[in-house]
Amino acid sequence: MKNILLLSDFSTNSENAIHYAMHFFKNEKCTFHIMHIHKIGSFTSDDLMNSPKESIYESITKEPKEKLEALVENLKSTFRNANYSFETIIDFDVFIDAINQAITNHKIDFIVMGTNGASGVKEVFLGSNTINVVRKVHCKTLIIPEGYTFTPVKKLLLPLDPHDAIGGKQFIELLGFIETYKLHLDVLRVNPNKENPKLEQEDLSNLALFDCSYHVVNDVPMDFAISSYMQTNTIDFLALFVKNERFLEHFFSKANTKINLSKISKPILVLHP
Structure with a gap:
């Protein structure tokens, strides 16, 4: 229940x-x-x-x-x-x-x-x-989103900025969500300024047991990377890891890790630490 x-x-x-x-x-x-x-x-x-x-x-x-x-x-x-x-x-x-x-x-x-x-x-x-x-x-x-009409959910996109890690409570909850609703996971690792070159290796190691799609984008702002990916791939849902202390910076700053949610036309699942 x-x-x-x-x-x-x-x-x-x-x-x-x-x-x-x-x-x-x-x-x-x-x-x-x-x-x-x-x-x-x-x-x-x-x-x-x-x-x-x-x-x-x-x-x-x-x-x-x-x-x-x-x-x-x-x-x-x-x-x-x-x-x-x-x-x-x-x-x-x-x-x-x-x-x-x-x-x-x-x-x-x-x-x-x-x-x-x-x-x-x-x-x-x-x-x-x-x-x-x-x-x-x-x-x-x-x-x-305003005016959004339900369609069957098949693919979920998880965008990760250089501060996001695969693991912990948020990722476990996301896996539970994916398993319950039988979704395919697309992971998009975005490194706008190539902050941490080891992230890709860590991600692949943590995702080795999961059936998912994994993509890395370098030298591109987060906002543009997500928008482009959703235009070129069939995505039904977006998942966001929200860290409260970084929320305003994450969504409202002019930094390359900004996510402009006004451009996201799909439902969003928000997960906290």
Whole structure:
């Protein structure tokens, strides 16, 4: 039984990510915890005065509760999967605190979310909520691009910069993911400045027992290497090893190891140390 946390702000993009999850996990027994994190500040005194017989909690949760219930009914009727069960969560905590609490309380295995929220305000790459989840939440996270339609997943690309190593918890979790969903692994080692010539030998040694494709690209920026590889190879998924202390540098700097996620049109699996 898997516990999947689905984040919903009732936007088209979050609903699209939820639908992706319905397809992706269709062969597994899952409980989907659909969570809406509400901002207290969006309510006014008029909202509370309209329902004087209800408690404050009931007043401010009524609308999101109805929306979540309608969403669940729609998912049940659309996907009709006997392996699926649904729970709803409404929280008023700080966004990241609410997610971390849900992960602990419900033993969450995966988070699934879209790249941008209902506000339509986009960060440079992902959207502020998605960025914060990647940076601050230590749970396997599936990020679904805006408007992406599910297709069967067969090949996963793992790009590695000079600071990434094959091994440790992240790689073990990735291997488990690949085995569960019967994926082929493509490894792309990118050395923009030829920092460590021994990396290729180490990689080949660590990958000797695995059926995978391995490629090395030298003297090319990470961003360009990934983009070119995905254009010339059929890739259905991208996996990223995220080291929190390097996150901003890794994604936002002008360095050759930068990854511009706005150019990645496929779902992304984020793994933490």
